[in-house]
Amino acid sequence: MSIVIQPVRAFQDNYIWLVINNSNGQAIVIDPGEAAPVIDYLSANNLEPIGIWITHHHHDHVGGVAELQETYPMIHVVAHSEHPVDADQVIKDGSTVNAWGYTAQVWGTEGHTENHVSYILDIDGREHCFCGDTLFSGGCGRILGGNAESLYNSLSRLAELPDDALLYPAHEYTAANLRFGLTIEPNNEAMQHALADAQQKNEQHIPTLPVTVAHERVINVFLRTDEDSVIEGVEAKTELDDTRPVSVFAALRALKDNF
Ligand SMILES: [Zn+2]
Incomplete structure (x- = not known):
């Protein structure tokens, strides 16, 4: 089976991720904030969406x-009971x-909002994590209800x-996040390289995503709250x-809100 994961751009900087099965022409759509770009992509590529x-x-x-x-009409919508959609399958942490x-394992990943979930899809032994607005490359979501x-x-x-494991956040915020990260850790060379790479990709309209977990642990200041350089x-x-990591994290999030 041949699975491909493809972003469709929406609004200013959203990515609607499509999980496409090239063996049967079916697709799953993650977080369709608007329908038109998804329908255009599916039609142009002769794909049948089976799930959201x-x-x-x-x-x-x-x-x-x-x-x-x-x-x-046959599309199967998967969502938490508190999500404002007409769901065919109601999920929560552990589903x-x-x-x-x-x-795909469903993890409760609250904090940006309550009832935020992530989907960790295992494809032939590799994890693909659709993490919405919980984690962005180089950053994390704002606290809006969580x-x-x-x-x-x-x-x-x-x-x-x-x-x-590959992370598929829902926004292209990488460069701005890394600019903030470098105000905290100006000597983080991996972060410097990641920013140069993100700026180049932005200019060429190439997504900076997905990213690996190993990469994020090095360049994402919000995952580094136990490092002396971050403190x-x-x-x-x-x-x-x-200097507990959670206290450093809360201070970082507040600093980023005003960056
Ligand atoms: Zn959000």
Whole structure:
């Protein structure tokens, strides 16, 4: 079986990820915030969408679901009970979702919002993680309804995926995140290289995603809150009550909000 994972651009900087099975021309759509670019892509490539998987309730992740259900009545929508869509399968942390004999684990990854989930799809032994707005390359989601501790716990869980696991965030924020990261860790050479690479890809309109977990552990300041260099970088900008990773994380998130 030949599976390909392809981004469709939407709005300013969203990626709607498609999991495409080239053996049978079927596709699964992750977080369709709008329907038109998805329908255009599916039509142009003669693909039949069989499923929609939702990570969280924000409009730029669910706004296209109803139109896709009207256009493709057989489509199977997977979502949490608190997501504002008409779901065929209601999932939560610990659920599994099946696709062509492959299995995706559902993890609760709250913090950006409550009831945010990620889908970890195992394809022939490699994990592909659709993490919505929990983790971005070089950064993480804003806290919009969740809280810093739950977002910290969610990112810590994602960071424990295997080194070669691939992360598929829903936004192209990589360069801006790395510019922020370098204000905290200016001597992080991997971060410097990642920023140069992201800027070049942005100019060429090439996605900087997906990224591996091993890469993120080195270049994502929000996954590095136990590093002395990060603690020192945060302390240079703001007062920390203590240097527990979750406290460093909360301070970093607040600094990024005002960056
Ligand atoms: Zn969101």
